[in-house]
Amino acid sequence: EDKVVQSPLSLVVHEGDTVTLNCSYEVTNFRSLLWYKQEKKAPTFLFMLTSSGIEKKSGRLSSILDKKELFSILNITATQTGDSAVYLCAVKRAQKLVFGQGTRLTINP
Amino acid sequence: DTAVSQTPKYLVTQMGNDKSIKCEQNLGHDTMYWYKQDSKKFLKIMFSYNNKELIINETVPNRFSPKSPDKAHLNLHINSLELGDSAVYFCASSLSTGTGVLNEQFFGPGTRLTVL
Numbered sequence: 001e002d003k004v005v006q007s008p009l010s011l012v013v014h015e016g017d018t019v020t021l022n023c024s025y026e027v028t029n030f031r032s033l034l035w036y037k038q039e040k041k042a043p044t045f046l047f048m049l050t051s052s053g054i055e056k057k058s059g060r061l062s063s064i065l066d067k068k069e070l071f072s073i074l075n076i077t078a079t080q081t082g083d084s085a086v087y088l089c090a091v092k093r094a095q096k097l098v099f100g101q102g103t104r105l106t107i108n109p
Numbered sequence: 110d111t112a113v114s115q116t117p118k119y120l121v122t123q124m125g126n127d128k129s130i131k132c133e134q135n136l137g138h139d140t141m142y143w144y145k146q147d148s149k150k151f152l153k154i155m156f157s158y159n160n161k162e163l164i165i166n167e168t169v170p171n172r173f174s175p176k177s178p179d180k181a182h183l184n185l186h187i188n189s190l191e192l193g194d195s196a197v198y199f200c201a202s203s204l205s206t207g208t209g210v211l212n213e214q215f216f217g218p219g220t221r222l223t224v225l
Contacts, residue, residue, distance in 0.1 A: 034213060042113075042199060042216035043152070086150055096142075096165050097214060099152040 002027045006089050006100035014108050017079050021103045023089030024071040031092035033065055033072050038086045038102070046074070046087075079107045112136070113217035115200050121223045122190055129186045130220045132200030140164075141183035142201040142214065143175060152199065158183055159205060190224045197221050 003026045013019055023033070032050040036043035047056045049065035049072060056063050060079075065072045076083055084107045090097040113134045122128055134141065142165075143155040157165035158177040172188040187194060200217040 036216075038150075041218045045213045045215065048213050088152065090152075096154050096157060098154075102150045104150075 002091070002093055002098045004089055004091050004098050004100035006087075006103050008103060009101065010104045010106075012106045012108060013079060015079060015081060017107075018075065018077045019079060019105060021074040021076075021087050021089075021105070022071065023073070023100055025089075025091045025098075025100075026070065027091045027093045027098055029094045030067070031094070034090045034092065034097065035063055035072070035074050036088040036090065038088055039084075043088055076105075079105075081107045081109055083107050113200055113202050113215050115198075115217040115220050117220060118218060119221050119223075121225065123225055124190055124192060126190050127186070127188045128190060128222070129184055130198055130200075130222070131182070131184045132217055133182050134200075134202040134215070134217075135181065136202055136204075136215060138202035138204045138215075139180050140203050140205050141177065141180070142203075143183065143185050144199040144201060144216075146197045146199060146219070148196070156183075156185075187222075190222075192224050195222055195224045 005024050007022045034048045035046040047063045052067040060077045063074045086102040086104050088102045089100040116131050140159045142157045144152050146152045155169045156175040161177045174186045177183045197219045199219045201214040203214040
């Protein structure tokens with residue numbers, strides 16, 4: 001059965017800290033891995049990774065995929081209170097997304 | 110605004126009732142989805158339509174019936190609502206390429222369904 005596992009489930013840090021969120025997967029017919037940020041409502045797209053070892057970067061956020069070891073990490077540097085959210089990892093398998101359970105990140109001022 | 114929109118945002122109803130949730134996207138996408146997010150925030154796909162054709166139908170009770178009148182709309186009808194149906198239901202859309210690899214999915218704001 002397809003599985004996407006995120007860790008930690010919950011993380012509380014202080015503003016300015018750097019955090020690393022993990023996502024490991026066991027999925028057949030892997031196409032790509034996506035990261036989403038979910039605040040109060042809809043998940044919003046952050047990154048899509050298809051190639052191993054190539055870092056995607058957007059401001060203070062960056063992500064990398066390791067297709068050999070079947071995992072991805074999402075890094076957030078110099079965290080701000082606005083980064084507080086649930087971060088969802090999803091793997092594209094054939095024509096659907098399989099989601100992990102999310103990491104709830106709380107940034108304290 | 111270009112977006113995925115859902116109505117209603119909140120739905121509170123009694124057990125046994127029948128209800129519908131509507132979804133529309135004006136992004137020009139050809140594939141639409143329904144997801145259920147439970148209290149633990151786990152997002153699980155329920156259905157997917159590509160150009161009005163059902164392509165994904167996960168293990169969902171047949172009380173749930175999706176309907177796609179055109180590729181910009183995907184509605185979800187639920188019969189005989191049960192307590193366990195309480196969740197947030199998200200609609201999403203994406204554009205499929207010729208190779209069948211789907212681009213990223215854009216999500217609607219969600220419909221919080223509470224069954225009493």
